[in-house]
Amino acid sequence: MRLLKLSHNSFHGHVPLLSKLARLRWLYLNNNSFSGEIEDGVSNKSYLNSLDISNNMIPRWIGSFTELSVLSLSKNQLQGDIPNELCNLFSLNYLDLSENNLSGILPYCFDNFKYMKFLYLQKNAFQGNIPHALSQLTQLASLDLRDNNFFGNIPQWINRLSKLRVLLLAGNKLTGPIPIYVCELEHVKIMDLSHNWINETIPSCINNISFRMVEYESTAIGSAAVEYDDDSKDKIQYYENTAIAFIFRMDFVPGNTFHIFYNSSLSLNHPSVDRYMISYETIDVEFRTKSYYLSYKGNNLNLMTGLDLSSNNLSGSIPPEIGELREIIALNLSCNRLSGSIPGTFSNLINIESLDLSYNNLSGAIPQNLTDLYSLAIFNVSYNKFSGTIPTTMQFANFDENNYRGNSDLCGSVINIICNHTSIFPPASTTQHQTVVDMESFYWSCAASYVSVIIGLAIILWVNSHWCRAWFHYVDLCIFYCFKRCFKNVFH
Amino acid sequence: MELFLLFYLQLLDLSHNKLSGNFPSWLLENNTKLETLYLMNNSFTGTLELPSFKHGLLDLQISNNKIGSQLQENIGKIFPILNYVNLSKNSFEGILPSSIGEMQTMRTMDLSDNNFSGELCSHFH
Numbered sequence: 001m002r003l004l005k006l007s008h009n010s011f012h013g014h015v016p017l018l019s020k021l022a023r024l025r026w027l028y029l030n031n032n033s034f035s036g037e038i039e040d041g042v043s044n045k046s047y048l049n050s051l052d053i054s055n056n057m058i059p060r061w062i063g064s065f066t067e068l069s070v071l072s073l074s075k076n077q078l079q080g081d082i083p084n085e086l087c088n089l090f091s092l093n094y095l096d097l098s099e100n101n102l103s104g105i106l107p108y109c110f111d112n113f114k115y116m117k118f119l120y121l122q123k124n125a126f127q128g129n130i131p132h133a134l135s136q137l138t139q140l141a142s143l144d145l146r147d148n149n150f151f152g153n154i155p156q157w158i159n160r161l162s163k164l165r166v167l168l169l170a171g172n173k174l175t176g177p178i179p180i181y182v183c184e185l186e187h188v189k190i191m192d193l194s195h196n197w198i199n200e201t202i203p204s205c206i207n208n209i210s211f212r213m214v215e216y217e218s219t220a221i222g223s224a225a226v227e228y229d230d231d232s233k234d235k236i237q238y239y240e241n242t243a244i245a246f247i248f249r250m251d252f253v254p255g256n257t258f259h260i261f262y263n264s265s266l267s268l269n270h271p272s273v274d275r276y277m278i279s280y281e282t283i284d285v286e287f288r289t290k291s292y293y294l295s296y297k298g299n300n301l302n303l304m305t306g307l308d309l310s311s312n313n314l315s316g317s318i319p320p321e322i323g324e325l326r327e328i329i330a331l332n333l334s335c336n337r338l339s340g341s342i343p344g345t346f347s348n349l350i351n352i353e354s355l356d357l358s359y360n361n362l363s364g365a366i367p368q369n370l371t372d373l374y375s376l377a378i379f380n381v382s383y384n385k386f387s388g389t390i391p392t393t394m395q396f397a398n399f400d401e402n403n404y405r406g407n408s409d410l411c412g413s414v415i416n417i418i419c420n421h422t423s424i425f426p427p428a429s430t431t432q433h434q435t436v437v438d439m440e441s442f443y444w445s446c447a448a449s450y451v452s453v454i455i456g457l458a459i460i461l462w463v464n465s466h467w468c469r470a471w472f473h474y475v476d477l478c479i480f481y482c483f484k485r486c487f488k489n490v491f492h
Numbered sequence: 493m494e495l496f497l498l499f500y501l502q503l504l505d506l507s508h509n510k511l512s513g514n515f516p517s518w519l520l521e522n523n524t525k526l527e528t529l530y531l532m533n534n535s536f537t538g539t540l541e542l543p544s545f546k547h548g549l550l551d552l553q554i555s556n557n558k559i560g561s562q563l564q565e566n567i568g569k570i571f572p573i574l575n576y577v578n579l580s581k582n583s584f585e586g587i588l589p590s591s592i593g594e595m596q597t598m599r600t601m602d603l604s605d606n607n608f609s610g611e612l613c614s615h616f617h
Binding site: 001002003004005006007008009010011012013028 | 580598599600601602603604605606607608609610611612
């Protein structure tokens with residue numbers, strides 16, 4: 001047998017392996033209830049090309065599948081260190097150990113993985129520095145170390161991973177500045193460094209990174225089930241008629257000959273095609289935009305770009321060069337200590353859909369030309385020190401007061417605070433309302449001062465009897481002269 | 493029902509239609525020369541009843557129907573030279589017959605997306 005797929009059933013017990021099946025190359029046991037260890041029989045299966053036992057069980061060792069190119073052990077209860085034997089799998093180009101309880105430092109022998117393209121270690125308890133061994137994985141396209149306990153600086157050798165497209169280091173304890181070497185990762189389109197302790201300023205060279213959408217880039221893996229299979233009958237069976245035309249069409253896209261059979265757009269466009277690896281092992285990447293994490297895969301991933309530096313200790317001003325990232329869709333700089341103003345260059349971010357600058361020390365006015373950003377769906381500047389008038393035209397008509405909270409000097413109709421006369425465009429409709437408010441406070445202050453003068457006078461007279469007598473004497477005199485004059489006028 | 497008469501029928505592909513009713517086991521019973529049977533993406537129900545004799549079927553693809561219940565224990569003996577079987581996306585349940593391990597020529601077996609259960613210890617040794 002060459003292919004055995006038992007996924008999505010309710011099998012339990014030990015994994016049956018599989019001494020009769022010496023030629024097995026694709027084995028799918030995912031989404032069952034297997035438990036226990038892999039029996040020794042499996043260790044003879046050195047032809048095995050893909051092994052998916054995710055969502056299943058606790059495998060102790062793996063090391064003898066030296067031809068394995070895909071290994072997914074995600075969402076198990078795996079504990080302890082990664083065994084050094086794993087490094088024997090030097091053909092791996094996809095390794096997913098995410099969402100386990102793995103801990104310890106990554107083995108030094110990780111530098112064996114010369115062909116690794118997709119490395120998913122997120123949501124474990126790994127610790128230590130980001131190991132230097134990773135600097136040897138020069139084919140890496142996607143690195144996800146989120147939600148571990150990695151500490152230390154973002155390594156300077158990061159620039160050696162020059163093919164990186166997705167870099168996710170969020171949710172660790174990384175410190176120090178963002179090294180300028182990050183800027184050499186020019187192909188990166190999604191970068192998430194949020195929820196760390198990164199400080200100092202955002203490097204102004206960040207515009208060297210493309211954050212560019214790609215079209216027709218395969219994000220799928222699974223190595224070549226068909227390319228290497230000499231049996232043409234299998235080839236036709238794996239890919240039904242509907243798919244074949246499309247597969248061959250894909251062939252003509254320049255620079256896209258590798259792994260074309262698993263191109264992710266296939267699964268999007270042909271949901272009915274559900275043959276082994278076509279729609280199966282597509283990469284997906286989690287990224288937060290519009291304030292929640294979404295999982296991007298296939299063509300959606302190709303079209304997604306974003307930079308998330310939120311929840312760090314970044315200070316200084318926002319480099320105006322960020323405005324040159326014309327294809328960026330999501331930009332989150334919230335929860336830092338950034339100061340200065342929003343660079344005017346931000347009006348060049350014509351594809352941006354989500355811009356979050358909340359919880360910083362930013363000041364100055366919100367540039368009126370941000371209304372040119374037609375795609376903007378999320379805009380949050382709350383809890384800063386912004387001042388001036390809030391734009392209300394175009395997209396900005398959609399943003400309510402929650403996006404402006406905690407800025408004492410902002411004004412505009414959105415937050416019901418009237419801008420003073422120095423503002424460039426005072427809202428005409430509220431002028432009358434403004435005078436009414438002034439008169440009201442005037443009346444109140446008059447009444448208050450009148451009352452306080454009376455009370456003060458009474459207290460003085462009550463305290464000092466000499467003044468009291470003098471005062472009433474004076475009053476008597478006044479009354480007397482008044483009456484006298486009145487009588488004179490009346491009876492004269 | 494005319495298919496009864498096609499004694500020499502080798503390949504039958506009725507896939508991607510809206511056929512319903514019980515799984516047509518009589519096709520196998522009556523067409524002893526049948527090698528390839530494609531019934532995927534229909535609405536067949538009932539059970540996968542096997543012929544009463546050893547059958548030379550090579551390729552059986554009945555995925556995405558509503559065929560259910562347990563696989564017959566002697567399936568490995570009835571189809572000794574089957575080399576491609578796809579039963580995925582049906583309603584099969586229960587344990588796998590141990591005779592599956594006897595299908596020496598099997599190359600590809602897809603049983604995914606069913607309700608199979610039980611252990612697999614003895615099947616592939």
